Amino acid sequence: MASAPPPLIFAPARRLAARQRMLALQAKPDAPHYLIDDMIEDMLERLAFLRHAPASALVIGDWTGSLAAALGAQGADVTMAEPAGGFAEEQPFPFGPFDFVASLGTLDTVNDLPGALIHLRGALAPGGLMIASFPGAGSLPALRAAMLAADGERPAARIHPQVDVRAGGQLLQRAGFADPVVDSRVVEVRFRSLDGLVADLRAQGLGNVLARHGPALGKAARESAREAFGAPTVERFELLTLSGWHR
Numbered sequence: 001m002a003s004a005p006p007p008l009i010f011a012p013a014r015r016l017a018a019r020q021r022m023l024a025l026q027a028k029p030d031a032p033h034y035l036i037d038d039m040i041e042d043m044l045e046r047l048a049f050l051r052h053a054p055a056s057a058l059v060i061g062d063w064t065g066s067l068a069a070a071l072g073a074q075g076a077d078v079t080m081a082e083p084a085g086g087f088a089e090e091q092p093f094p095f096g097p098f099d100f101v102a103s104l105g106t107l108d109t110v111n112d113l114p115g116a117l118i119h120l121r122g123a124l125a126p127g128g129l130m131i132a133s134f135p136g137a138g139s140l141p142a143l144r145a146a147m148l149a150a151d152g153e154r155p156a157a158r159i160h161p162q163v164d165v166r167a168g169g170q171l172l173q174r175a176g177f178a179d180p181v182v183d184s185r186v187v188e189v190r191f192r193s194l195d196g197l198v199a200d201l202r203a204q205g206l207g208n209v210l211a212r213h214g215p216a217l218g219k220a221a222r223e224s225a226r227e228a229f230g231a232p233t234v235e236r237f238e239l240l241t242l243s244g245w246h247r
Contacts, residue, residue, distance in 0.1 A: 009161065010209050014210075015109050015209040016086075018206075019083050032204060035105065036105055039133040040062070046243065054071065054099035054100035054128075055099050056079075057077070057098055057102065058080075060082070060083075060089065060103045062080060067102060076099075076100070089116040089119060091119065093119055098123055101124055103130075113171060114174055114175060117132075118175045121244070121246055126247070127247070128245065128246045129243065129244075130245075132241070133240065135162065136162050136239065138236065138238035140235060141235075142197075142233050142234075142235045143194075143197060144159050146228040147225060149225060150217055150221040150222065150228070156213075159208075168182040177246070178245040178247035179245050179247075180243070182242050190235075191233055193226065197229070
């Protein structure tokens with residue numbers, strides 16, 4: 001008997017549009033990219049610590065090109081894939097196998113996360129390593145509080161569900177990775193306004209792509225959200241990193 005399809009939490013068309021909008025916004029001067037910069041730096045440090053020097057690599061979601069360039073400089077043959085261009089993490093990959101697979105900031109908006117991780121493992125050669133990093137549980141508490149204040153007694157779906165460390169470990173085991181490791185780290189950013197935070201989220205592909213999202217905020221609700229957010233405010237991003245091997 002065929003298994004039931006995963007629930008439709010995220011709208012694929014909205015996700016695609018958000019990624020494409022991100023790429024357009026990143027073409028502007030001074031576009032924010034501090035989250036992916038942090039992910040890339042962390043991945044390179046992990047590879048150096050593990051002394052894993054891949055001859056071939058698949059890099060998903062690296063719209064800066066920085067990770068691909070660093071791996072290429074180390075001698076790796078790099079294949080790049082981007083959801084904004086139609087790459088689907090929830091389908092079997094059309095290429096591989098690779099010694100290293102990296103996913104940056106994309107797995108937090110797939111409907112079938114267990115399936116996506118299985119496909120990531122399937123893209124690895126024996127002895128290959130996968131590292132995936134994306135915003136996880138604990139992210140955006142100030143924004144969450146502001147949206148609750150704006151919605152009042154009838155809160156709407158405005159913030160994505162988020163994966164925590166425990167769930168991440170279970171998912172890696174379910175996908176069949178060997179020696180799974182899950183951890184998280186915090187990136188804190190000071191914002192002068194709620195509007196500044198929203199602009200940064202959109203520019204980094206982190207806007208709302210829920211299939212069933214709440215109605216647009218009216219003028220009064222927007223003002224309530226801005227007041228609840230305060231200024232300046234330090235917002236928190238908790239970056240979750242999953243890693244495992246194909247033995």
